[in-house]
Each structure stands twice: as C-alpha cells, then as structure tokens.
Amino acid sequence: MRRRLYLMRHGAVAYVDAAGRPVPPDDVPLTADGRAQADAARAALADVELDRVIASGLPRARETAGLVAPGKELETWPELREITAARLSSIPADELEEAxxxxxxxxxxxxxxFLGGESIDALFDRVLPALERLVADDTWDTALVVAHGGVxxxxxxxxxxxxxxxxxxFEQAPGCLNVLDVGEPAGADWIVRAVNVSAVDLVHRATRLTQMEEYWAEMVWEGGEPPSHT
Structure with a gap:
C-alpha cells in the first residue's frame, strides 16, 4: 500500500508594487487570486482525510495551507522555504532579463x-533531508505539503x-497540486500521479507564459517598459 503526498505551491502573490518595483518576498500575503486558488484546492481535497499538513513557514505558504486545510494542525518546516535570490541590483543590467x-x-x-543567490546544490541540501524525514515517519497515510516553485x-x-x-x-502554477505516491522501502518506490494541477484552470487556458516570465512582465525596469503579457 502506498501513501499519498499532495505537494502544493502556495497561491498567487504580488512580488512587485504598483510602480512595478520588486518588493521583499518573505512577507507578501496572498492576493485575491491566491486565496481563490487555495479555496479551489480545498474544494478539490474536500473528501481527502489529511493526516499531516506542512508548510514552509513563509507567510504565503502558511496562509495557503490554512485555507486549504482549515482546522488541521499546521506544521512549519523552515527548510522548505523557497530558494533565495541575491539583490537584483547585483546582476548586470544587460544580463538581468536572461538571468x-x-x-x-x-x-x-x-x-x-538562483539570481546570484542560493545554489541548486544548497537547495537540495536542505530540501531532500526534509523529504526523507517525512517519508521515514510511517504514522501518516496522506499528507499535504505547501511549498514553493523551486522547492x-x-x-x-x-x-x-x-x-x-x-x-x-516542471512549471508550477500558483496554487497548483502535484500528486505523489510513495511505497516501500520508504522513499524508494515513488509514483508521480499528477503534476501542476490547477484547480481553478485545469487545462491551463489562462496563460502560456512561465511564472518567471509573468513576474518579469510585471516589473518596470529603468529605461524601458516590461514585456507584453502575450
């Protein structure tokens, strides 16, 4: 018998202000769209009995988890925080869009x-032990983990x-669900059931941009307008 892991990305947030300037990402709350995405995920999981609910600890992940699994005890795992970037100003202007x-x-x-900050190796160094710790605990059957696109x-x-x-x-739309099953021996028998399932847009009609392209398009950089949302 395999156990089920619902791996979710937090709902939509705004990483830029009204003028298109980047804002510090750690404390941003969900937007109205982000809350709607979390509500849709809650409806999709309405008949699922969740034994554990885990979030990265960043407010956007905790808020999403609270909306998706109201009334459930929420565990905070800081090691599941998003991969961190350096200050964008540290990247040469002529290299910034490409990076x-x-x-x-x-x-x-x-x-x-990642954008001059944390390395992929460092991301693996903290995320994989957390995954192994979760899988090693055989007291749960179905778990929800709310994390981030890079994680x-x-x-x-x-x-x-x-x-x-x-x-x-692997694109990760805001509020998407990934469905993973894990069997025995613990962590060795993984089955990927679904990836990037958006409960509010099942066939992804809303956009053909990646999230990084979307974010870039929202920003106004010195000397020019952001690219079009086409």
Whole structure:
C-alpha cells in the first residue's frame, strides 16, 4: 500500500508594487487570486482525510495551507522555504532579463545560483533531508505539503530521477497540486500521479507564459517598459 503526498505551491502573490518595483518576498500575503486558488484546492481535497499538513513557514505558504486545510494542525518546516535570490541590483543590467526569465530553464546545473543567490546544490541540501524525514515517519497515510516553485521542482526532479538533478521545465502554477505516491522501502518506490494541477484552470487556458516570465512582465525596469503579457 502506498501513501499519498499532495505537494502544493502556495497561491498567487504580488512580488512587485504598483510602480512595478520588486518588493521583499518573505512577507507578501496572498492576493485575491491566491486565496481563490487555495479555496479551489480545498474544494478539490474536500473528501481527502489529511493526516499531516506542512508548510514552509513563509507567510504565503502558511496562509495557503490554512485555507486549504482549515482546522488541521499546521506544521512549519523552515527548510522548505523557497530558494533565495541575491539583490537584483547585483546582476548586470544587460544580463538581468536572461538571468531572471531563464532561471528555471532546462536541466539546471547544481552549482548554478538562483539570481546570484542560493545554489541548486544548497537547495537540495536542505530540501531532500526534509523529504526523507517525512517519508521515514510511517504514522501518516496522506499528507499535504505547501511549498514553493523551486522547492517543488527539486522534489519532483529527485522523485523522478533518484538523483540530485534539477529539472527546471516542471512549471508550477500558483496554487497548483502535484500528486505523489510513495511505497516501500520508504522513499524508494515513488509514483508521480499528477503534476501542476490547477484547480481553478485545469487545462491551463489562462496563460502560456512561465511564472518567471509573468513576474518579469510585471516589473518596470529603468529605461524601458516590461514585456507584453502575450
């Protein structure tokens, strides 16, 4: 008998202010769209008995988890926080768009630093032990983990390959669910049931942009307008 892990990305937030300038990401709350995405995920999971509910500890993940699983005890695992970037001002202006938009493109080398900040290797160093700790605890049957786009990619990549290989082409829409089953021996028998399931947009009609392209398009940079939302 396999156990079920629902791996979710937090709902939508706004990382830029009204003028298009980046804002500190750690404390941003969900937008109205983000709350609607969490509500839709709660409806999708209405008949699922969750034994454990875990969030990264960042407010956007905790808020999402609270909306998806109201009344459930919420565990905070700080090691599941999103991969951290350096200050965007530290990246040369003529390299910024390429670095930003292509941050999660293709097979990302483990030594690559996300926007000049934390490396993929460092991300794996904290996320994989957390995953192993969760799987090693056999007291639960069904768990919900609310994390982030980079974190979820790391977990999905590891589950599929069995290696510390970061597959950046796994898109993670705001509020999406990934459905994973794990059997025995613990952590060795993974089955990926579904990836990037958006309860509010099942066939992803709303956009063909990646999230990094969406974020770039929201920003106003000195000397020019952001790219179009086409």
């Amino acid at each position: 930003f938009v292509h941050a999660f493109r293709g097979i990302v080398p483990n030594e690559k630093r 979820n990619r790391a977990i999905l990549s590891y589950v599929l390959t069995g290696e510390r290989m970061f597959l950046g082409r």
